[in-house]
Amino acid sequence: MIAGALDYRLPETVREATEQLAVEPRDTCVIGGGTWVVPWLASGERTAGRVVDLRRVAELRAIRATDDGVLFGATVTYSDLVRGDTSAGPLRLLALMARGVTGGVQIRNQGTLGGSFVAARPSSDAPTALVALDARAVVRGPGGERRLAAVELLAGAMRSALAPAELLTGFELPLQQDGGIGYVKLKRGASSWPLVTAATRLELDSSGRLEAVRLVVGGATATPLVIDVSTVLGSQGDVAVLAEVERRTSAAVVEPYADVLADGSYRAAVAPVVARRAVAMALADARRDRSGERR
Numbered sequence: 001m002i003a004g005a006l007d008y009r010l011p012e013t014v015r016e017a018t019e020q021l022a023v024e025p026r027d028t029c030v031i032g033g034g035t036w037v038v039p040w041l042a043s044g045e046r047t048a049g050r051v052v053d054l055r056r057v058a059e060l061r062a063i064r065a066t067d068d069g070v071l072f073g074a075t076v077t078y079s080d081l082v083r084g085d086t087s088a089g090p091l092r093l094l095a096l097m098a099r100g101v102t103g104g105v106q107i108r109n110q111g112t113l114g115g116s117f118v119a120a121r122p123s124s125d126a127p128t129a130l131v132a133l134d135a136r137a138v139v140r141g142p143g144g145e146r147r148l149a150a151v152e153l154l155a156g157a158m159r160s161a162l163a164p165a166e167l168l169t170g171f172e173l174p175l176q177q178d179g180g181i182g183y184v185k186l187k188r189g190a191s192s193w194p195l196v197t198a199a200t201r202l203e204l205d206s207s208g209r210l211e212a213v214r215l216v217v218g219g220a221t222a223t224p225l226v227i228d229v230s231t232v233l234g235s236q237g238d239v240a241v242l243a244e245v246e247r248r249t250s251a252a253v254v255e256p257y258a259d260v261l262a263d264g265s266y267r268a269a270v271a272p273v274v275a276r277r278a279v280a281m282a283l284a285d286a287r288r289d290r291s292g293e294r295r
């Protein structure tokens with residue numbers, strides 16, 4: 001139970017939500033799905049005099065194709081992605097990620113991608129997948145709208161770069177060629193939190209050589225790490241590609257993240273293996289695509 005009275009606001013438009021947030025931003029708490037913030041308010045870990053609950057803002061729950069890609073709202077849930085039409089395009093990787101989120105149907109139905117992103121927990125699934133897709137975050141505040149690379153919204157472990165009066169309204173995903181995707185995470189048990197995650201998307205040319213690859217590792221450092229694997233471009237042999245992916249990931253994790261679930265040396269040691277598995281999965285997926293098996 002939340003002790004004390006709250007000024008509870010239930011806006012129906014983004015404009016109303018930003019206006020209500022701007023009244024007293026430092027004393028206001030935004031609720032997306034509330035799976036984190038409501039328990040925080042109940043336990044006293046977070047205090048606020050006002051809350052702005054986004055559940056009735058239909059435009060924040062929408063997913064639509066644009067000329068440049070896909071735009072989806074901050075309150076899109078994991079279940080929206082799992083149930084939606086995600087057979088092609090950038091949403092395919094998000095749906096693959098969303099299917100693996102633990103916590104059961106309640107968390108998948110209520111937890112939002114925007115809430116996960118703003119909470120900025122290093123080993124959360126959504127930030128890694130969104131950064132791998134080169135997502136741009138759309139942010140609305142009293143000064144208007146701004147767009148920035150989603151990774152720039154993550155200021156550190158559990159710290160977003162949103163100003164107190166700003167609302168995350170959604171993400172833009174650029175158009176991408178079909179190719180291969182991979183999403184892999186390491187966790188201690190089936191229902192536990194991820195420790196380290198890796199998301200990748202890649203393209204093969206007509207002779208099966210790697211033409212483009214983007215690899216992001218989460219949970220190994222405070223914010224998702226984009227691994228430079230450009231040295232594998234043009235390669236064809238999986239053994240050499242995967243060995244290079246491991247080497248590059250190992251070299252990139254210089255300041256590993258540590259928490260009660262795993263210390264930094266463990267995360268640094270497993271990150272290359274998780275990255276390797278994600279790339280192997282994406283290579284197999286890309287080959288299924290080329291052979292027509294995926295359609």
Ligand SMILES: Cc1cc2nc3c(=O)[nH]c(=O)nc-3n(C[C@H](O)[C@H](O)[C@H](O)COP(=O)(O)OP(=O)(O)OC[C@H]3O[C@@H](n4cnc5c(N)ncnc54)[C@H](O)[C@@H]3O)c2cc1C
Pocket residue numbers: 029030031032033034035036037038054074075100101102103104107110111112113114115116118119123124125126162166167168169192193194
């Ligand atoms: C039992 C359990 C299991 C879980 N398992 C996993 C798992 O396997 N993988 C994983 O990644 N996550 C997992 N989670 C976490 C889950 O993904 C998050 O709780 C959820 O995504 C957060 O979204 P939310 O909308 O509920 O956030 P909320 O609780 O509503 O908000 C979280 C934070 O973001 C802020 N916020 C929310 N929306 C906005 C917005 N649009 N603009 C500005 N600020 C905003 C809030 O003020 C708050 O600070 C689990 C959680 C639980 C409880």
